Amino acid sequence: MDIYILVGITIFLALAFDFINGFHDTANAIATSVSTRALSPRMAIIIASSMNFIGAMMFTGVAKTIGGSVADPSKLEHGVEIVIAALLGAIIWNLITWWFGIPSSSSHALIGALAGAVISSEGLDGINAAGFTSIVKALIFSPLIAFSIGFIVMWIFKKIFANSSPHQINKHFRKGQIVTAAFQAFTHGTNDAQKAMGIMTFALVAAGLQDTLDVPLWVKISAATAMALGTSVGGWKIIKTMGTKIFKIDPVNGFAADISSASVILTSTLIHLPVSTTHVITSSILGVGSAKRFSAVKWGLAGKIVISWIITIPITGLLAMIIYRILMVFM
Template structure:
């Protein structure tokens, strides 16, 4: 009975994380289209919520990676409590960074928290460091790829449309941004919602409620709905940072950054690799801005964001370790 109560609490925490992820990270997906006035804020949020839901229901490969690459849930004693502590730590960090308008990574927060909680519960040997490092490599390399692709796409656009009048160029790309914003929100759903599916599945296996890492239909639907609802709330602090404090957007640059990040995130989903949508989107914006003019990027804001990215993993690992120690003292 106690185990069932704890697993219910874990599911509630996981869906809460997914909801927070919706308004924390999805703000990134629609910030550029709002900044360039391609979409009105309310329309952009509704579009993002619908596409996020669709994306979340489409794939499950990333969920299996998150559920089994960091550690083997079947080998973790008190695994359900481990997941609960990880989720509490990740939620705390997400709320702190959301409050201060810092587009940190929910993915880093979740992966770091899970690793820290596992270490506190079963020691360093319980962590599958090969799988953990594979995930970290993807989280590190994907922003670099997004920066490069964004730079290339924006350079091509500038070369092809060099002689087109700014008014006509803005009008055409503002129209195209509707589609790239939808694509970006869809890609976000394909990757980010699966992380919550993976963490719930980890808890179900650890608690003996199922044997495989296959994602149950109810897990898939509930995680998709939680993220869509979070998206509908919106994340105006993050929208302000991403949409105006990195570069000054025009429709063409908004189109380029949206397309870049959507392609990189979708590619990662297809190879079943969790990436930080926050990192990818922000790096794509920096790459696009650099292609226009290196000085057009507000590097001070960029440095602040990168600093948040760097500290997220160690802070969430420590926070989750402390949280598990408290949970163990109170409940075990």
């Protein structure tokens, strides 16, 4: 098949993944502000879409990490086919978890699928062990850090406002949530949209259409737009899970969770590490809930969410392996 047709298919799938990532992960940025009625769902989604786009346009460090850390695209014989298989595997898993309202990680899905497709094509030698390990470490440790920060921030708030009226506290923090929801949506764009940029750049290098992992402007604009459009569609099923089913969130809890997770995501972006915004935000909510009252958290549901996190990389890796083999039969 002509290389330009393959690249065109890849770009289409990457933007589709980005769009799905947008509506799948919109809940991450706005779940707490919607559940506490700090923002209406419509206004929350408008703010999230706008801030996602702005955040996506401002950074490229994570895109370069995605484009070169899992494998070297210039050394892959069937690099474009690998990317197609990876994107199909990640998209299938994202749609399955969205359908069931499970806040799984699009980042895990993409990284697992890309690794699986590379192994299917090149064997384990095709994987950049050091780069892949650094990404996995970031995916593992960032939720733990977010949980800890969420717990500490909420514990501090409890001490500061111990003798204050809950009604007055929540009234002020409900207004503050408008700012934190926008900040969280911005940081979501700085990290998540770059994954689609990175995978498109990976394909361009693999196809020999460019020599470096520098992200072209048209790639940045198209990925940012796809993410913003996906965000505008929303993801009410996952908003319901994260905003109401983990524990009853008050405005002060939502504010603490938003500021904690957004700080972790932005720090990761600045050091060029892709993290799961889903994992980070959910973990910060769990940390805040634990500080509020440990028994208030529905740990059974939290356990199911953690299981989905654990199985995402191996399942998407296996999916991409199978899809790659099927593609090569026809290509």
